[in-house]
Amino acid sequence: MSSAAPFRLGSVxxxxxxxxxxxxxxxxxVxxxxxxxxxxxxxxxxxxxxISAxxxxxxxxxxxxxxxxxxKVGERNAMLGSAVAALLGLVLCLVAAxxxxxxVGVLLIGIATASFALARQAFMTTFVPRSYRARALSLLGGMFRAGYFxxxxxxxxxxxxxxxxxAVFGIHAVACVVVAxxxxxxxxPSAVLAERRSALLTDTQAIRVAEAGGTEREGLFRTIARHRSVLARMGLAAALIGGLRSSRQVILPLAGVALGLQESGIALVVGIAGAVDLALFFTSGQIMDRFGRLWSALPSMIGLGLGHLALAVVVLVGAAGSPTAVAWFVAVAIGMSLANGVGSGILMTFGADLAPRHDPAPFLGAYRFTGDAGNAAxxxxxxxxxxxxSLSAAAVVIGAAGLVGAGLIARWVPRFIPRAARA
Structure with a gap:
């Protein structure tokens, strides 16, 4: 039996x-x-x-x-705690006068979301081999995208x-209860895969695993200090990726308003773009596992950067209500969604590649902070x-930042995630 067999996710x-x-x-x-x-x-x-922010x-x-x-508590316990914390936040939202x-309720939901998402990523980092890690993480990212859709x-x-x-807050409350x-x-799944892996280890391998398991955990701040170089460089790249993605979600509706589209028309375009984005999440994982991380990250960043620049031109020269301008707007929206979809799971995959496998959670927490900072900023x-x-000027600046980010990714990914690690 292959050594990779106990790590296959089918049964869990x-x-x-x-x-x-x-x-x-x-x-x-919500x-x-x-x-x-x-x-x-x-x-x-x-x-x-x-309050929304x-x-x-x-x-x-x-x-x-x-x-x-x-x-400290493990992935499943952390997810259970996150579901309970989110439920408390939702109760506050339901009774808020x-x-x-x-x-306060919304803030608590956000805090719970951070722990919930990191727990599952830490599991993937620990148990999924590099050979199909990107596909597993892209599928995980696809679950979140499908849920948000x-x-x-x-x-x-x-x-x-x-x-x-x-009453909508009740949807999330029910979801949290069902999750628990x-x-x-x-x-x-952590216990199941750990048991399978132990069953297939030779005596020598078991000794090595036991020694690794007994290694003292570094803790949060020591982990950050030890990995400060990679966090500073790849963290900046993650922030730019996160920033381009969140900017896309905001700038498309704004561009639709600037071009004189009705609310229903904007919602339709954004919905179609979201469907295109969602459809590509597993393709992204296939690309990363077969050809390397750069083949997903670079096209995504370049496409999002150029998409912002193209949107600036459409808004600047397009007349409000012009069918031609609207057609170009739809084309740019779909193009940006294609670029975003091709990069599905890239941030989680980068984090999993970079994190220490025996104790990934502290590193992943710091790394995720950088990407989320870009999302917020x-x-x-x-x-x-x-x-x-103007909106066009803003699109140009953010588009240029995306192209700069592509250059940083091309520079730093081969250094911190060498080709041998991707095989």
């Missing part, structure tokens, strides 16, 4: 991927209604936007300590049935540049 795929899909569906449902509920509670548009702020706050938590209470449609259905936006049940009822930068200059 359900407990590995189902909790992530359920959690993402719940979160994808994200669109957070600003609506904040405004219903009397918050201004600015306050509603701030707290879910990302919570994720940033939770990224680094979640690495310590996962290392003032925007401040809603904001399905969630808003489910929210719309619930609102249509109940006439209440607040799934985690408790189905076998722990890019929309703010886009808004500021648009306010000071």
């Amino acid at each position: 795929a359900l407990p590995v991927y189902l909790p992530s899909l359920l959690f993402a569906i719940g979160e994808g449902a 994200i669109p209604v957070i600003p609506v509920d904040a405004a219903r509670l009397g918050g201004s548009l600015a306050l509603a936007g701030f 707290l879910i990302m702020v919570g994720t940033l706050i939770g990224d680094i300590p979640s690495g310590w938590i996962v290392a 003032v925007p401040a209470v809603l904001g 399905v969630g808003p449609f489910l929210a719309a259905a619930v609102i249509g049935l109940t006439g209440s936006t607040r 049940i799934v985690l408790l009822v189905l076998p722990d 890019a929309p703010l930068a886009l808004s500021a540049l648009t306010a000071v200059f």
